[in-house]
Amino acid sequence: xxxxxxxxxxxxxxxxxxxxxxxxxxxxxxxxxxxxxxxxxxxxxxxxxxxxxxxxxxxxxxxxxxxxxxxxxxxxxxxxxxxxxxxxxxxxxxxxxxxxxxxxxxxxxxxxxxxxxxxxxxxxxxxxxxxxxxxxxxxxxxxxxxxxxxxxxxxxxxxxxxxxxxxxxxxxxxxxxxxxxxxxxxxxxxxxxxxxxxxxxxxxxxxxxxxxxxxxxxxxxxxxxxxxxxxxxxxxxxxxxxxxxxxxxxxxxxxxxxxxxxxxxxxxxxxxxxxxxxxxxxxxxxxxxxxxxxxxxxxxxxxxxxxxxxxxxxxxxxxxxxxxxxxxxxxxxxxxxxxxxxxxxxxxxxxxxxxxxxxxxxxxxxxxxxxxxxxxxxxxxxxxxxxxxxxxxxxxxxxxxxxxxxxxxxxxxxxxxxxxxxxxxxxxxxxxxxxxxxxxxxxxxxxxxxxxxxxxxxxxxxxxxxxxxxxxxxxxxxxxxxxxxxxxxxxxxxxxxxxxxxxxxxxxxxxxxxxxxxxxxxxxx
Amino acid sequence: xxxxxxxxxxxxxxxxxxxxxxxxxxxxxxxxxxxxxxxxxxxxxxxxxxxxxxxxxxxxxxxxxxxxxxxxxxxxxxxxxxxxxxxxxxxxxxxxxxxxxxxxxxxxxxxxxxxxxxxxxxxxxxxxxxxxxxxxxxxxxxxxxxxxxxxxxxxxxxxxxxxxxxxxxxxxxxxxxxxxxxxxxxxxxxxxxxxxxxxxxxxxxxxxxxxxxxxxxxxxxxxxxxxxxxxxxxxxxxxxxxxxxxxxxxxxxxxxxxxxxxxxxxxxxxxxxxxxxxxxxxxxxxxxxxxxxxxxxxxxxxxxxxxxxxxxxxxxxxxxxxx
Numbered sequence: 001x002x003x004x005x006x007x008x009x010x011x012x013x014x015x016x017x018x019x020x021x022x023x024x025x026x027x028x029x030x031x032x033x034x035x036x037x038x039x040x041x042x043x044x045x046x047x048x049x050x051x052x053x054x055x056x057x058x059x060x061x062x063x064x065x066x067x068x069x070x071x072x073x074x075x076x077x078x079x080x081x082x083x084x085x086x087x088x089x090x091x092x093x094x095x096x097x098x099x100x101x102x103x104x105x106x107x108x109x110x111x112x113x114x115x116x117x118x119x120x121x122x123x124x125x126x127x128x129x130x131x132x133x134x135x136x137x138x139x140x141x142x143x144x145x146x147x148x149x150x151x152x153x154x155x156x157x158x159x160x161x162x163x164x165x166x167x168x169x170x171x172x173x174x175x176x177x178x179x180x181x182x183x184x185x186x187x188x189x190x191x192x193x194x195x196x197x198x199x200x201x202x203x204x205x206x207x208x209x210x211x212x213x214x215x216x217x218x219x220x221x222x223x224x225x226x227x228x229x230x231x232x233x234x235x236x237x238x239x240x241x242x243x244x245x246x247x248x249x250x251x252x253x254x255x256x257x258x259x260x261x262x263x264x265x266x267x268x269x270x271x272x273x274x275x276x277x278x279x280x281x282x283x284x285x286x287x288x289x290x291x292x293x294x295x296x297x298x299x300x301x302x303x304x305x306x307x308x309x310x311x312x313x314x315x316x317x318x319x320x321x322x323x324x325x326x327x328x329x330x331x332x333x334x335x336x337x338x339x340x341x342x343x344x345x346x347x348x349x350x351x352x353x354x355x356x357x358x359x360x361x362x363x364x365x366x367x368x369x370x371x372x373x374x375x376x377x378x379x380x381x382x383x384x385x386x387x388x389x390x391x392x393x394x395x396x397x398x399x400x401x402x403x404x405x406x407x408x409x410x411x412x413x414x415x416x417x418x419x420x421x422x423x424x425x426x427x428x429x430x431x432x433x434x435x436x437x438x439x440x441x442x443x444x445x446x447x448x449x450x451x452x453x454x455x456x457x458x459x460x461x462x463x464x465x466x467x468x469x470x471x472x473x474x475x476x477x478x479x480x481x482x483x484x485x486x487x488x489x490x491x492x493x494x495x496x497x498x499x500x501x502x503x504x505x506x507x508x509x510x511x512x513x514x515x516x517x518x519x520x521x522x523x524x525x
Numbered sequence: 526x527x528x529x530x531x532x533x534x535x536x537x538x539x540x541x542x543x544x545x546x547x548x549x550x551x552x553x554x555x556x557x558x559x560x561x562x563x564x565x566x567x568x569x570x571x572x573x574x575x576x577x578x579x580x581x582x583x584x585x586x587x588x589x590x591x592x593x594x595x596x597x598x599x600x601x602x603x604x605x606x607x608x609x610x611x612x613x614x615x616x617x618x619x620x621x622x623x624x625x626x627x628x629x630x631x632x633x634x635x636x637x638x639x640x641x642x643x644x645x646x647x648x649x650x651x652x653x654x655x656x657x658x659x660x661x662x663x664x665x666x667x668x669x670x671x672x673x674x675x676x677x678x679x680x681x682x683x684x685x686x687x688x689x690x691x692x693x694x695x696x697x698x699x700x701x702x703x704x705x706x707x708x709x710x711x712x713x714x715x716x717x718x719x720x721x722x723x724x725x726x727x728x729x730x731x732x733x734x735x736x737x738x739x740x741x742x743x744x745x746x747x748x749x750x751x752x753x754x755x756x757x758x759x760x761x762x763x764x765x766x767x768x769x770x771x772x773x774x775x776x777x778x779x780x781x782x783x784x785x786x787x788x789x790x791x792x793x794x795x796x797x798x799x800x801x802x803x804x805x806x807x808x809x810x811x812x813x814x815x816x817x818x819x820x821x822x823x824x825x826x827x828x829x830x831x832x833x834x835x836x837x838x839x840x841x842x843x844x845x846x847x848x
Binding site for chain 2: 232247310313376
C-alpha cells in the first residue's frame with residue numbers, strides 16, 4: 001500500500017514537472033472544411049485566413065485592415081507603371097529555404113497559371129522583374145494605383161520547396177487532394193504540424209519567425225464542426241475556445257453563458273444570387289431552346305419576388321443589413337443612393353407574364369450549406385417566395401467544397417441559379433466589378449461571376465475605374481457601373497451578414513471585418 | 526407510394542396465416558397466430574399504434590391542416606412559432622412551426638408518409654433481391670453458391686448505413702441534373718441494396734434443407750424447370766422467416782431513412798421526411814425551439830418501437846420451438 005502511494009506520488013510529480021509550464025492551446029472550429037492547403041486553389045476567405053497564419057504576402061493588413069509591410073519591407077512607385085518592392089532580408093521559410101526575389105517571381109507565375117483561383121491578384125500583362133536577390137519590380141500595362149491592395153492574400157511560395165514537393169502546379173480542386181496540398185511551407189508565424197482535411201489541423205508557433213509574436217500560444221488546433229448545435233455545445237462546454245459562426249438563433253444563449261461571449265460586428269461580405277444569363281439554354285430548367293434569364297424582366301421578377309424584410313427578421317433574426325448593391329456600405333461611400341427594387345410579388349408576376357412566362361418555369365438552385373450564415377435557410381426561403389410567383393425552383397444544398405466546384409470555374413459554372421457571398425479582397429469596388437460582374441474572359445475577369453452576367457459597358461467603366469486617380473470621379477464611375485447592374489437586375493444582392501464569433505472569455509482575439517480568423521494576435525489566459 | 530404498397534406487409538401477414546379456401550376470416554380467427562396476437566396486450570397496442578400511424582400517414586393530404594410541400598403556402602413570417610399551448614403559440618399551428626414556417630403537425634404527417642413509403646419499398650426490394658439470390662445460391666450450390674455468399678460476406682462486413690451512403694453517393698451523381706423526384710427512388714435503392722444479405726443467407730440455408738426433400742425430387746423427376754421448382758415449390762416453404770426479418774427490417778429501414786436524411790443525403794429540405802425534420806430541428810436545440818426536433822423525434826421513436834414490437838411478436842409466434 002505504501003509502495004503504491006509512493007509510486008502514485010512519484011507519477012504525479014513527474015506529470016506535473018513534465019507538463020510545459022505554459023501550455024496554451026487555442027482550439028477553434030468553423031462550420032466548413034479546410035481542405036487543400038494550397039491557397040491558390042480556393043479563393044475563399046476562410047481558407048485564406050487559415051493559411052494567413054502560415055504563409056505571408058509581400059504586404060499584410062493590420063488589425064484595422066490598413067496595408068502594412070509584409071515580406072516586402074517597403075516599396076516605391078518608380079514611375080506610374082513601375083513599382084519596386086524591397087524584400088525583407090534574412091527571412092526563412094519553415095523548411096529552411098531562404099526567401100528571395102526568385103520566390104516572388106515563381107509565386108507570381110504560379111498565381112497566374114491557368115489552374116489558379118487567384119488570377120485576379122495580379123493584373124493581366126503585369127511583368128515581374130528581378131532587380132537583385134532582394135529587389136523586385138512589377139511593370140504594369142497601365143497605371144494601377146490599387147496594384148498591391150490584395151497582396152496580403154497573395155501568399156509567397158518557396159520556389160525550391162515547390163519544385164521538390166511537386167507543388168509547382170496549382171491544385172485544381174479543393175476536395176481532390178494531391179500529396180503536396182496536405183503540407184504547407186510559408187514564412188508566417190505558425191507552422192502546420194499536421195493536417196487531416198475536413199477533420200483537424202494542428203498549428204505550432206514558428207520559432208524562427210522574422211516578426212515579434214503578439215500571441216502567447218504554444219499550439220493551435222482547428223476542427224471542422226458542421227452541425228450548428230454541436231459547435232455551440234463545444235463552445236459552451238469549453239471544449240473549444242472560439243468558433244465561427246454562432247448560429248443567429250443561438251447568439252443570446254452564448255452571450256448569456258458565464259464563460260463565453262459573442263463578438264459581433266458588421267461584415268464586409270455581401271450575399272447575393274446569380275442567374276445564368278450567359279448560356280443560350282439553361283442547363284437545369286424545363287425551358288428548352290432559350291434562356292429566360294437573358295431577359296432583364298425575368299431577373300427583375302426574381303428580384304422583386306424576394307421579401308428581404310422577412311429574411312432579415314426571421315431567417316437572420318435581425319443580424320443582417322439588406323443591400324441594394326454588391327458591396328458593403330462601409331466600402332463604398334455612395335451606397336446610400338441605391339435602394340432595393342421593392343418587394344412586390346404582383347409586379348413580379350406581371351413582369352414574368354410580360355416576358356412570356358405567365359405560368360412561371362422550373363429551375364434548379366444551387367446553394368452551399370456550410371459557408372455563409374444560414375445559407376441553406378436563405379435559399380429555402382427564396383425557393384418558397386419564388387413559388388408564389390409560379391417559379392418552381394428546386395433546391396440543391398451541398399457542402400461548400402462541392403458547391404464551389406460545381407457553380408464555379410472548376411466545372412465551368414455548371415449551375416443555373418445560385419447563392420454566393422463575396423468580400424472584395426482589396427476592400428474596393430474595382431474588385432467587385434472585375435470578379436463578380438465582369439464578363440468572363442478566362443483570364444481573371446468574371447472569374448467569380450457565377451451567373452455569367454455580361455455587359456460590355458460595365459467592363460468599360462471598370463477599366464476606367466482602375467486607372468482613375470481622382471476619388472470623386474472614381475466614385476462616380478463606380479456608381480455608374482452599379483447603377484447599370486441594378487437597373488437590369490444583373491445579379492440580386494441580398495444582404496451583408498453580421499459577424500458573430502463565439503469566444504471563450506479566456507481568449508482575446510482580434511476580429512477583423514473581413515472575417516479572416518488570424519490567431520497570431522490571440523492571447524489566452 | 527400507392528395504398529397497395531403501403532399495405533403489403535400487412536397483407537402478406539394475413540396471407541401467411543390463411544392460404545386456404547375456407548372462409549378467410551374464420552381461418553384468421555381460428556389460427557394460432559391470432560390467438561397469440563389476442564393474448565398479448567402489448568402486441569395489440571403496438572398493432573393499433575402502427576395502424577393508426579400508417580393510416581394517418583396515408584391520409585395525410587386529407588387530414589393535415591396544411592400542405593407543407595406546397596411552397597406557395599409557406600409564410601416565413603410564421604416561422605419558429607411554438608406549439609399552441611405555449612405562450613406565443615398560434616391556433617393555426619397545433620404543434621408549432623419550423624424555421625421556414627411549415628406546420629410541424631402537417632409536416633410530420635407528410636414526413637411519416639414519405640418515411641413509411643420509402644421503407645416499405647426498400648424492404649420489398651431487399652426481399653426481392655435477397656430471396657432470389659438465396660434461392661439460387663442454395664439450389665444450385667457449388668461455385669454459384671460460393672460467389673453469391675462471398676459477396677454477401679463482404680457486404681456484411683460493412684454497416685448497412687455505410688453501404689447506403691455509398692450507393693446514395695453513386696446514385697446522386699448518376700441522377701444529377703434530373704428535375705425532381707429522384708431522391709425518393711435513390712433512397713429506396715440505397716436502403717434496399719444495403720439490406721438484402723440477411724434474406725439471402727436465411728433463404729439459402731432453408732433452401733439447402735428443402736432441396737433434398739421428396740417433393741423437390743418429385744418435381745425434378747416430372748421435368749419441371751429449375752425456375753419453376755425454385756419459385757413455385759421451394760419459395761413458399763422458406764417464406765415465413767423472411768416475413769419476420771422483413772417486419773423487423775421495416776423498423777430498421779425507417780431508422781436508416783431518417784439517418785440518411787439527417788446526414789443531409791436524403792429527401793430535399795423542401796420535402797422533409799422525419800429525418801430531415803430532426804436535422805432541421807437539431808440546429809435549434811440551443812435556442813429553445815424544442816418543438817422542431819421533439820415532435821418528429823417522438824413520432825420516429827414511437828413508429829419504430831411499434832413496428833419492432835410487432836416484428837418480435839411475429840418471430841416468436843412463428844417459431845414452433847417457442848410454442
